[in-house]
Amino acid sequence: MRTEVIYKFLSYVLLFNAVFLFIAAAISLFYNESSAYPLMFSGFICIIFCALPFIFVDNIDDINFNEGIAIVVISWLTTCIIGMLPYLMWGGEFSLINSWFESVSGYTTTGSSILNNIEGLPKGLLFWRSSTHWIGGVGVIIFVLLILPHATSSRLTILNTEINELSKANFKFRAKKIIQVLVIVYVGLTALQTVALILAGMNSFDAINHSFATIATGGFSTKNSSLAYFNSEIIDYIVIFFMILAGIHFGLLFGTFTGRRENIFKSKVVKIFLLVLLSGVILVSLKLFFSGTYNFMDSIRYGAFQVISLGTTTGFANADSFAWPPFTHIILIYFTIQCAMMGSTSGGLKFDRIYLFFKSLKKQLTLIKHPKAIVSFKMNNIHISDHLETMTLVFIILYIFSFFVTTVILTFLNVDLYTAFSASIATIGNVGPGFGEVSSLSNYSEIPSIGKFVLTINMLLGRLEILNIFAFLILKRGNF
Amino acid sequence: MGNKLKYKILASFLLLVSLLVIAGTVSIIEFIKLSKTVTAIIDDNYKTIEATKTMAESIERIDSGILLHILGEKEESIKIIQAADIMFIESFNVAKNNITEFNESIYIDNITENYNIFKSYWINNLYQHNFQGDLNWYHNQIHLSFINTKQAITNLMYINQNSLYNHSTQLKEKSQRAIMPGIVSIIGSIVFLVMLNFFITKHYITPITELSEAIKNFDKNDKYLHSNINSKDELKKLETDINNLITKLQYNKI
Numbered sequence: 001m002r003t004e005v006i007y008k009f010l011s012y013v014l015l016f017n018a019v020f021l022f023i024a025a026a027i028s029l030f031y032n033e034s035s036a037y038p039l040m041f042s043g044f045i046c047i048i049f050c051a052l053p054f055i056f057v058d059n060i061d062d063i064n065f066n067e068g069i070a071i072v073v074i075s076w077l078t079t080c081i082i083g084m085l086p087y088l089m090w091g092g093e094f095s096l097i098n099s100w101f102e103s104v105s106g107y108t109t110t111g112s113s114i115l116n117n118i119e120g121l122p123k124g125l126l127f128w129r130s131s132t133h134w135i136g137g138v139g140v141i142i143f144v145l146l147i148l149p150h151a152t153s154s155r156l157t158i159l160n161t162e163i164n165e166l167s168k169a170n171f172k173f174r175a176k177k178i179i180q181v182l183v184i185v186y187v188g189l190t191a192l193q194t195v196a197l198i199l200a201g202m203n204s205f206d207a208i209n210h211s212f213a214t215i216a217t218g219g220f221s222t223k224n225s226s227l228a229y230f231n232s233e234i235i236d237y238i239v240i241f242f243m244i245l246a247g248i249h250f251g252l253l254f255g256t257f258t259g260r261r262e263n264i265f266k267s268k269v270v271k272i273f274l275l276v277l278l279s280g281v282i283l284v285s286l287k288l289f290f291s292g293t294y295n296f297m298d299s300i301r302y303g304a305f306q307v308i309s310l311g312t313t314t315g316f317a318n319a320d321s322f323a324w325p326p327f328t329h330i331i332l333i334y335f336t337i338q339c340a341m342m343g344s345t346s347g348g349l350k351f352d353r354i355y356l357f358f359k360s361l362k363k364q365l366t367l368i369k370h371p372k373a374i375v376s377f378k379m380n381n382i383h384i385s386d387h388l389e390t391m392t393l394v395f396i397i398l399y400i401f402s403f404f405v406t407t408v409i410l411t412f413l414n415v416d417l418y419t420a421f422s423a424s425i426a427t428i429g430n431v432g433p434g435f436g437e438v439s440s441l442s443n444y445s446e447i448p449s450i451g452k453f454v455l456t457i458n459m460l461l462g463r464l465e466i467l468n469i470f471a472f473l474i475l476k477r478g479n480f
Numbered sequence: 481m482g483n484k485l486k487y488k489i490l491a492s493f494l495l496l497v498s499l500l501v502i503a504g505t506v507s508i509i510e511f512i513k514l515s516k517t518v519t520a521i522i523d524d525n526y527k528t529i530e531a532t533k534t535m536a537e538s539i540e541r542i543d544s545g546i547l548l549h550i551l552g553e554k555e556e557s558i559k560i561i562q563a564a565d566i567m568f569i570e571s572f573n574v575a576k577n578n579i580t581e582f583n584e585s586i587y588i589d590n591i592t593e594n595y596n597i598f599k600s601y602w603i604n605n606l607y608q609h610n611f612q613g614d615l616n617w618y619h620n621q622i623h624l625s626f627i628n629t630k631q632a633i634t635n636l637m638y639i640n641q642n643s644l645y646n647h648s649t650q651l652k653e654k655s656q657r658a659i660m661p662g663i664v665s666i667i668g669s670i671v672f673l674v675m676l677n678f679f680i681t682k683h684y685i686t687p688i689t690e691l692s693e694a695i696k697n698f699d700k701n702d703k704y705l706h707s708n709i710n711s712k713d714e715l716k717k718l719e720t721d722i723n724n725l726i727t728k729l730q731y732n733k734i
Contacts, residue, residue: 004682007675034657037506041661044502045668048495052672055491056679089660091653 001066008057009071010078011050013140017082018046020131024086028124035122038089046082073472075141076464080104083132090125093117097449104456106132107140108347108463111219111315111432112423114445114452118224123205126222130209136463137216137345138186142179178251185250185257186345190215193242200234210316214242217346219315219432225441226317227305236301236318240308244277247312247340267380273341273351280307280335284328291325303328306440311335313346315432317440329435333422336431347430347463349399356384356392391467398466403428406458413448423447427458485684485714492676499672503665510658517651524580525644531575532637535591536630538568539598543626546602552612561606568595575636581643587636594632598625687715695722703730 021043028036063071083103087094094102098114105112106129115121121129190211197207206222213220223229227239245253248270256263264270285303288294294302302319309316310332321332339348356379363375377384403424410420415437422434423444433440437447444452461469541564549557572595576588601621687709694707704723709716 003678034653037509038657038660041502041506041664045499045664048499048502049668049672049675051495052492052675052679055488056683085664089657089664091656091660 001064001070004053004057005063005067006070006074007053009141010075011053013075013079014046014050014082016140017079017135018043018050020135021046021086021128024124024128024131026124027127028122031123033122033124035086035090035125035128038086039124039128041089042082042085045085069468069472072141073464073468076107076460079135079140080107080460083107083128086125086128090122092120093445097452098445101444101452101456102129103132104459105427105432106218106220107136108430108459109133109136109216109218109313109345110347110427110430110459110462111213112427112438112455112459113220113443115443116224116445118222126209127205129220130212130218130222133216133218133220134190134212137212137218138182142182181254182250185253186215189242189245189253193238196238196242197235200232200238202230202235210239211242213316214239214314215246215345217243217246217312217314217340217344217430219309221316228318228320228441233301236305239316240305243308243312243314243316244274246314247308247344247346248273249341249343250345251343262380269341269352269355269380272355276338276351277308277311277335280311280331284324284331287325287327293324306332307335310431310433311338312340312344313348313429313431315426315440317433320439320441322435322439322442333425333435336422336425336429336434339429339431347459349396349429352379353392353396355379356389357396359384360389360393395465395467398470399428402458402461402466406454409454410447410451413451415447415451419447423451423455424458427455428462430459430462488683488713489680492679496669496672496676499665499668503661503668506661507658510654510661514651514654514658517647517654520580521644521647521651524578525640525647528575528578528580528584528640529637529644531571531578532633532640534571535568535575535633536637538564538571539595539626539629539633542568542598542602543622546606546618546622549606550612550614550618554606554610554612558606561602565599581639584636584639587632587639591629591632591636594625594629598622598629601625683711684715687711691715691719691722698726703727 021039025036025039025043028034028039080100080103083106084099087099087102088096093115101112101114104110111133118126193211193214194204194207197210198204202210209220209222210227212218219226221227221229227236248264249267252262252264252267252270255261256265281300281304284307285299288303289296289299293299305316305318306321306328308314321328337349338354339350340346342350342352359377359379363377366373366375377389406424406428407417407420410423411417415423419434419436419438422436423438426432426434426438433442438444444455447455542561545557545560545564548560572591575591579585579588687707690707690709691705694705698705704726705719707719709719
């Protein structure tokens with residue numbers, strides 16, 4: 001594995017982060033805030049470190065699979081370290097572990113926060129916080145691949161590592177085109193939502209920040225009480241609409257907007273995903289109405305928002321769902337585990353895997369009945385190989401195992417079982433809010449430091465698709 | 481530029497220097513802010529707090545003087561009251577000329593109003609009347625206005641103490657902001673040097689070693705050196721020059 005190749009790619013990642021750090025610093029300077037120098041200094045650190053490989057390493061086109069995995073995993077880790085610098089240098093509630101937690105939570109689009117007073121942060125730092133979502137949403141390395149001038153084969157290798165095989169099934173393009181599609185849809189949706197929120201009465205700063213967090217399926221808000229602060233039906237419904245779009249495969253969204261054959265109306269997985277979301281909304285809304293929690297219209301508004309917020313792994317809140325009846329908790333926990341679709345900006349288990357699991361179950365039952373039968377296994381009319389099927393099932397088992405281990409560690413640290421369990425699934429699913437001490441209008445500040453660190457590992461596992469991390473660790477041991 | 485060894489090394493060290501310069505500049509800016517906060521604490525709040533303490537002590541002395549007057553020590557009491565009055569006015573002027581907090585002038589006006597009422601009860605009466613044993617006079621007029629004046633002074637002290645507390649919280653945060661660039665730079669410099677060491681070893685030390693090995697393993701039947709230098713810098717030039725030399729020597733031999 002060529003270390004200088006990894007350095008070279010890292011330098012682009014740092015450069016991309018530096019751009020957003022300088023924008024955030026400019027905002028801080030404009031408002032004469034105390035966060036201007038921490039942001040600016042962090043930007044310069046990025047520039048200085050990214051310059052070194054530019055001096056020594058020539059342009060690289062070919063990279064192998066191992067280097068691809070290392071580039072993706074190390075890029076994420078480096079980005080998270082750089083992302084914590086402005087927080088750490090600014091101070092306030094940001095201790096070392098809190099800065100790391102907030103940074104990882106931002107980049108992995110989890111949206112869990114340790115902050116008790118979000119509104120007390122300078123605007124520049126709030127923008128940086130939302131930017132970490134936006135950079136991490138589609139994956140920082142994807143942006144880098146788009147701007148790399150000479151990297152045809154590298155682009156393909158890294159893309160194969162960053163984007164799951166199941167996800168690629170709906171992208172009927174070449175590597176460069178896939179990246180362009182991802183970025184076009186991503187930037188387009190962000191711009192559209194920003195305009196919609198401004199028209200709905202939100203100020204432009206909050207609109208940009210909330211759009212960054214929605215399209216990245218992150219969940220960081222500029223307000224202590226998240227979307228509940230605005231108490232606006234129109235804002236809630238706009239955010240619901242864009243959360244759903246951000247949770248759907250970007251290739252299919254692109255196909256829909258450009259009139260291609262692969263679009264959301266033809267995709268069976270999208271139809272079932274939306275049907276499951278709708279079922280969740282109906283169940284939660286009915287329970288809220290019949291339990292007398294809200295009137296009929298509010299039950300639909302709050303029920304739909306919370307189900308879609310967790311079902312797409314965004315994690316915004318417009319009500320305190322912890323105070324709702326236990327039945328709604330069960331439904332919301334299911335959606336926290338299920339997550340959104342492959343090819344979207346969401347992390348975690350992802351709906352496609354659950355769908356594939358049930359298809360696989362059906363296949364196995366058929367094979368029990370007819371052992372010699374040849375069962376065709378397709379999703380969206382695309383053949384699913386035995387290898388992909390096995391990898392998906394292994395992923396599901398590893399996923400369950402990971403959040404079980406995290407729950408055990410948190411309870412060992414004297415965190416109550418409900419909080420520990422929901423925090424584990426909310427972080428590995430990159431959802432954000434859980435229940436108990438970490439409910440939708442609360443935060444993670446009360447979790448012990450070691451617990452916070454374990455949860456950040458969870459976030460990275462969820463974002464980087466557990467298997468990539470394990471592959472990287474095996475790679476480091478030289479047994480890959 | 482990128483192909484010259486000396487420029488590459490120079491650029492690397494310039495990067496390191498710029499890291500330290502930027503860290504130093506940010507630290508200096510933050511330390512300037514820090515010293516401004518310290519100055520603010522001393523100038524804005526501490527000065528007024530001290531003035532309010534003196535004011536409170538002055539009116540207590542005036543109150544004691546009045547009680548001495550009631551006990552019959554007329555001349556002694558007048559001396560104490562006059563001295564305390566001067567002390568009060570001096571410290572009051574310090575506070576009046578050091579308005580730094582929001583609405584602080586209202587608190588100053590409140591002191592002025594209450595002290596004038598307090599003073600009006602004793603300023604002429606002490607010289608013209610004999611209040612020996614007249615506790616009713618003290619109780620009905622002096623005591624209530626004394627309490628009100630003291631409360632007005634305490635209120636002024638509270639807002640300055642609150643501001644002092646806020647400033648000291650800021651002081652803590654600013655000192656952290658002044659120190660952090662230094663800490664980040666120390667860690668950054670170490671990481672940078674590790675990376676620099678890697679690149680120098682990879683791009684300069686390794687090719688030199690390879691060149692040395694190639695010379696060592698050079699056989700009389702070889703036509704040129706077999707080294708793996710892929711750069712376009714001085715090391716590649718050295719390899720080319722050695723190969724040219726070999727060619728010349730072989731040509732001369734023939």
